[in-house]
Amino acid sequence: MKVKRAAVVGVCLFVSICWLGAALAAEPIKLGAHTPQTGSLAKHGIEQIKGIRLGAEQFEKKTGIKVDLKVYDDESFPQKAISAVEKLAGVDRVDAIVGGYGSNLVGPASEAAERYNTPYLTIGAVDTKLSAKKFKNFFRLNYMPGYAAAQSGAIKELMGVKKVGILYNSLSATTEIAEEVKNQLTAAGLEVPVFEKFEKGTTNFKPSLLKLRDARCDIVLVEGYFADYFGTIKDAAVLSLPLKAYVGAWGIGTPEFIRELGPMSEHVYGTSVWEIGTAPPEAKKDEAEIVATYKAKYNEEPSYIGMLGYLSAKYMLEAIQRGGGATGTYNAEKTRDALRALDVISPMGRIAFDEKGDPKYFVAILFQTQKGKQVVVYPKDRSTGQVQYPAVPWKKDGEKAEVAR
Numbered sequence: 240m241k242v243k244r245a246a247v248v249g250v251c252l253f254v255s256i257c258w259l260g261a262a263l264a265a266e267p268i269k270l271g272a273h274t275p276q277t278g279s280l281a282k283h284g285i286e287q288i289k290g291i292r293l294g295a296e297q298f299e300k301k302t303g304i305k306v307d308l309k310v311y312d313d314e315s316f317p318q319k320a321i322s323a324v325e326k327l328a329g330v331d332r333v334d335a336i337v338g339g340y341g342s343n344l345v346g347p348a349s350e351a352a353e354r355y356n357t358p359y360l361t362i363g364a365v366d367t368k369l370s371a372k373k374f375k376n377f378f379r380l381n382y383m384p385g386y387a388a389a390q391s392g393a394i395k396e397l398m399g400v401k402k403v404g405i406l407y408n409s410l411s412a413t414t415e416i417a418e419e420v421k422n423q424l425t426a427a428g429l430e431v432p433v434f435e436k437f438e439k440g441t442t443n444f445k446p447s448l449l450k451l452r453d454a455r456c457d458i459v460l461v462e463g464y465f466a467d468y469f470g471t472i473k474d475a476a477v478l479s480l481p482l483k484a485y486v487g488a489w490g491i492g493t494p495e496f497i498r499e500l501g502p503m504s505e506h507v508y509g510t511s512v513w514e515i516g517t518a519p520p521e522a523k524k525d526e527a528e529i530v531a532t533y534k535a536k537y538n539e540e541p542s543y544i545g546m547l548g549y550l551s552a553k554y555m556l557e558a559i560q561r562g563g564g565a566t567g568t569y570n571a572e573k574t575r576d577a578l579r580a581l582d583v584i585s586p587m588g589r590i591a592f593d594e595k596g597d598p599k600y601f602v603a604i605l606f607q608t609q610k611g612k613q614v615v616v617y618p619k620d621r622s623t624g625q626v627q628y629p630a631v632p633w634k635k636d637g638e639k640a641e642v643a644r
Contacts, residue, residue: 267305268556268564270295271327271357272338273348278315279439282465282495283340283544287362290548291337293529293536297549298556304565306556309333313344320348328355334559334569335359337551341464342366342412349377358574360555362547365489366412370595376571378578378596380547380587381603386510387416389603390460390486391423393508393617397626398484404433404456406447406471408463416488417462432456441467444474451480458484465490472503476633483629484508492606492613493542505610506630510603511543514613517604517621518586526586543587550585554578 272291275284288310295306309331311323320339327333328351336352339345340363352359353374365383394400403424407417414436421431432454435447448471451459459482461471468487475485484506490496491509518526529549533541541549556564558581562574582591589600604621606613614624 266565266567267307268559269307269333271333271336272310273313273323274338275315275340276312279466280315280340283490286493286542286544287548290545291552294549294552317344317347320344321351324348324351328357334564335555337555339363343410352376356571360551362551366415370597373595378592380598381512381601382597383416385601385603387419389510389605391420393605395427400457402430402432402456403458403460404451405460406435408467409436409438413462442470444471448475458482460486462488472632482631485631494539497611503632504608506632507608508605511606513543513546513587514606514615516623517615519584521584522586
């Protein structure tokens with residue numbers, strides 16, 4: 240009887256241990272996200288969160304591990320971004336945080352994440368000063384040098400211009416890229432007779448645009464965000480500026496940009512990290528799968544911001560899993576170690592982080608909107624079509640867009 244009783248006790252103990260293990264394994268991973276869903280950066284943040292949500296869903300599907308995704312709208316304000324991170328890390332006790340758009344938001348938000356010792360991966364902060372702080376929790380998939388090289392390289396190699404006018408938003412990231420592109424262009428022998436800053440919230444760009452006309456600039460380069468592109472293009476149309484090209488920075492390749500500007504989005508150049516068809520050969524299969532699932536969920540193709548959002552969720556969730564997430568033994572340092580060890584070929588190219596959390600191999604591409612599609616024109620080895628030049632959004636096809644001499 241004692242042997243049987245011991246056997247029963249043993250079986251019960253074994254079942255209890257198995258049940259406890261299953262219960263621990265069944266714990267969800269807690270992922271936090273803050274993005275601007277309202278305010279001046281909402282167009283970008285809405286695309287970002289679409290990708291993050293899909294990335295979490297696909298992770299659940301492939302691993303069987305539930306993701307408890309907590310999302311807060313930072314309303315495009317730095318203080319709100321700080322509050323969102325403090326709530327995610329201090330109240331919700333998330334394992335890690337993704338999101339953030341705009342260096343002026345991500346900078347203070349990442350400082351809050353550092354105080355709470357919470358791993359933080361962003362796609363929307365390119366200011367080089369952010370990583371100079373060498374926070375142990377800060378990682379990003381893209382940053383400024385890769386964008387500047389795409390703009391200046393295309394202007395020099397594809398457009399053959401002599402004079403470039405640069406207008407830039409006074410925020411830190413847009414100021415930095417404007418200064419870097421100017422330096423690269425002047426070093427190559429091009430003139431930048433107009434280099435003018437405007438404040439966030441500016442709605443009348445006509446005085447600045449008239450300076451480009453008077454200086455006989457060939458093209459205008461606007462370093463800003465959605466509202467800045469919208470305003471400068473509308474005002475350039477009113478003035479019928481005699482330019483050959485309109486080049487912007489980030490955020491142009493979104494469905495909202497094309498929907499809101501309609502025909503006025505045609506011929507606009509913008510920087511990107513990825514467009515459909517530009518994935519390296521090793522990542523073509525992954526690209527096709529992501530695009531297909533995104534279209535099935537949202538009934539539209541992903542923008543590059545959507546792709547970045549997806550990848551940020553994917554890599555952070557995988558790192559959390561390696562850090563013990565969903566097992567009851569989560570360790571933030573192991574999650575950071577997993578991110579530091581990451582070295583993969585993704586749809587946007589090779590991804591690995593240096594000691595500051597910056598992407599080691601990031602190179603941007605430049606696209607041109609042609610018939611509502613983003614056609615990559617630079618660099619040549621990633622191009623998906625031919626450049627249409629000269630052409631600006633406020634000139635009809637076939638109408639000359641030449642500078643008055």
